[in-house]
Amino acid sequence: MSVELSVVVPVYNEEESVPELYRRLTDVLAGTVASYELVLVDDGSHDRSWGLIKELAAKDLRVKGVSFSRNFGHQMAFTAGLDHADGDAVVIMDADLQDPPELIPDLVARWREGYDVAYAVRAKREGETVFKLVTAATFYRVLQRITNVNIPVDTGDFRLMSRKAVAAFRRLGEHHRFTRGMVSWLGFRQIGVPYHRASRHAGESKYPLRKMLRLASDGLTSFSYLPLQIASWLGGAVSGLASVALAVELIRKATGSPLAWSWVAVTGLALLGGLQLLALGLVGEYLGRVFDEVRGRPLYLVQETVGTTATPHDATKPVAS
Numbered sequence: 001m002s003v004e005l006s007v008v009v010p011v012y013n014e015e016e017s018v019p020e021l022y023r024r025l026t027d028v029l030a031g032t033v034a035s036y037e038l039v040l041v042d043d044g045s046h047d048r049s050w051g052l053i054k055e056l057a058a059k060d061l062r063v064k065g066v067s068f069s070r071n072f073g074h075q076m077a078f079t080a081g082l083d084h085a086d087g088d089a090v091v092i093m094d095a096d097l098q099d100p101p102e103l104i105p106d107l108v109a110r111w112r113e114g115y116d117v118a119y120a121v122r123a124k125r126e127g128e129t130v131f132k133l134v135t136a137a138t139f140y141r142v143l144q145r146i147t148n149v150n151i152p153v154d155t156g157d158f159r160l161m162s163r164k165a166v167a168a169f170r171r172l173g174e175h176h177r178f179t180r181g182m183v184s185w186l187g188f189r190q191i192g193v194p195y196h197r198a199s200r201h202a203g204e205s206k207y208p209l210r211k212m213l214r215l216a217s218d219g220l221t222s223f224s225y226l227p228l229q230i231a232s233w234l235g236g237a238v239s240g241l242a243s244v245a246l247a248v249e250l251i252r253k254a255t256g257s258p259l260a261w262s263w264v265a266v267t268g269l270a271l272l273g274g275l276q277l278l279a280l281g282l283v284g285e286y287l288g289r290v291f292d293e294v295r296g297r298p299l300y301l302v303q304e305t306v307g308t309t310a311t312p313h314d315a316t317k318p319v320a321s
């Protein structure tokens with residue numbers, strides 16, 4: 001059965017936000033599209049989130065639920081939602097109402113104009129710590145400079161994708177997923193829509209520093225080889241410096257000055273050792289990811305579904321578009 005719009009939402013311990021999310025989404029969508037469905041993906045919550053999703057699905061046939069066998073992460077939940085969405089267009093957004101449902105009509109309008117991707121650009125952010133604001137702003141700008149794909153700055157995952165873009169996205173089988181970068185990589189006709197990012201509706205962020213850093217390094221390593229190249233540049237620079245220092249010392253020795261090398265040797269060795277470990281570590285970051293990809297495990301595992309049939313992602317076979 002075809003629907004005009006699917007809205008995919010990852011849910012991880014969001015029992016306080018799910019009812020309000022449902023209310024605001026249904027309010028907005030009724031007047032925006034002819035038909036819609038909500039695809040709520042429970043990412044291994046420990047609270048009542050999945051119970052609430054099942055209750056919603058029981059009373060509203062437009063609600064589909066997918067629950068993971070464990071916590072696979074926000075990015076994987078988007079992937080599962082996109083795999084289960086049947087809409088002619090699909091919106092992906094967070095459950096905590098930081099991505100306002102009221103922006104969906106603007107995204108849909110862009111799609112009707114013929115765009116394949118309409119991504120929401122944060123013009124203003126509310127209720128975030130200074131630390132988050134500064135690190136996010138820096139990260140997006142560094143990423144923009146060093147990646148080979150044009151990933152727009154100040155843009156999260158909140159966006160609308162046409163069926164064509166979703167079909168293409170489903171063919172990307174990588175395990176380390178940085179959705180916003182992957183969608184930029186797709187190409188097609190894309191456009192930004194500015195919005196005001198609200199603070200969380202309830203509860204606390206489900207993105208501790210650890211998960212934030214992992215997402216950031218997935219973004220960097222998936223779309224740039226620059227960190228690997230840093231090693232060769234540093235190597236070149238350090239050996240150049242060392243040759244100059246050696247030449248200077250030989251000249252000094254020839255003119256009869258005494259050698260004062262011990263401290264230079266100690267600090268120099270420490271510096272070199274540090275640089276070598278750094279370079280090795282960077283190679284390791286990429287190598288570990290290569291190993292994850294080569295193993296070819298499924299991207300996620302589904303425990304239970306409501307209102308939809310499970311189509312576990314098979315990363316080895318591209319889904320027909």
Ligand code: UDP
Nearest residue numbers: 010011012043073074094095096205206207
């Ligand atoms: N989320 C998830 N799995 C996780 C962590 C978060 O599905 O392991 C969901 C969460 O429920 C929310 C969205 O991802 O819908 C964004 O998380 P959060 O709002 O905590 O991140 P922040 O806005 O603080 O960066």
Ligand code: MG
Nearest residue numbers: 094096098200
């Ligand atoms: Mg949030």
